[in-house]
Amino acid sequence: MPIILSIETSTKGCSAAIHQDGKLLSISEIYNEKSSSGMLTTLIQHVVKTAGLTYESLDAIAVAKGPGSYTGLRIGVSTAKGLCYTLDKPLISVNTLEAMAYAISDFRILNEESTSFDLLCPMLDARRMEVYCAIYNAYTQEQVEETQAKIIDENSFNEILQKKKVLFFGDGASKCRSTLGQNPNALFLETTLNPSAKSVGILATNVFERGQFENVADFEPFYLKEFMATTAKVK
Structure with missing residues (x-):
């Protein structure tokens, strides 16, 4: 235990x-x-x-x-x-993102018909119209698309959304709603899931x-992208 x-x-x-x-x-x-x-x-x-x-x-x-x-x-x-x-x-x-996908069960509404979806897409806000995201099966939690940094436009997730209903959530999802929300298979969680x-x-x-432990000495965060520092110009 x-x-x-x-x-x-x-x-x-x-x-x-x-x-x-x-x-x-x-x-x-x-x-x-x-x-x-x-x-x-x-x-x-x-x-x-x-x-x-x-x-x-x-x-x-x-x-x-x-x-x-x-x-x-x-x-x-x-x-x-x-x-x-x-x-x-x-x-x-x-x-x-995997932990966020697992947590979505806490937000399921009793009316299954109105909240039916096939896939989960947790999103974390990156910069501008970019998000960190992955896609998971809503029932098995199996990963369908790997973790990636994705720039969102009107063609994002088109292939998947043609066949499956996807629930988008997380602090990166709200800025994608106006772009993806026209598709009836794109669903959005009304509550922000942190x-x-x-x-x-x-x-x-x-x-x-x-027994899958990390090597403490060598372990580094999964940044996904290199850190982009900004510096002010000195006049």
Whole structure:
């Protein structure tokens, strides 16, 4: 019955959770600008204390590896690796978009006819009309299209949308609605679904049972794209 501390910092928010054998014991999350660096340690301390545990009782540390915010991912992974080194615990990584796809079951409405869809497309906002996205089977969670950085236009997902109903969600989906929403097979979640340590921890339990751990020394976030820094010109 593994006890896993999960960390999620892929977007502007951050969250931490404790799961035992896949069951949620405690969770703490906050979503606002620059919350990852300022609150993550506090959230971790809170969930460990709330669960009535000590750091030594943890069996592994899990982290959402990305894609997502460069700064957020760097903070989350650095924190997870630091805990692994300090506590001598294994590191587990979970794809952020996969965790979002898993979490969509919490948002299903009772009227199945009005919310019927075949595929899930979690989207994280990148720049301009670009998003980080992947496509998953809505019933089996099997990945249909791999994680990618995609520039959205009126032809995006045309082949899939001709045959399947796709639910788009996440903080990148809202800016795509005007472009994709004319297709009757393109559905959009009305509520913004943020990545959460809750679903990261459940998926991490499965990874733990398979013994698929990361090399703590070499592990890096899944940035997907190189970080593009901007500098002001000095006059």
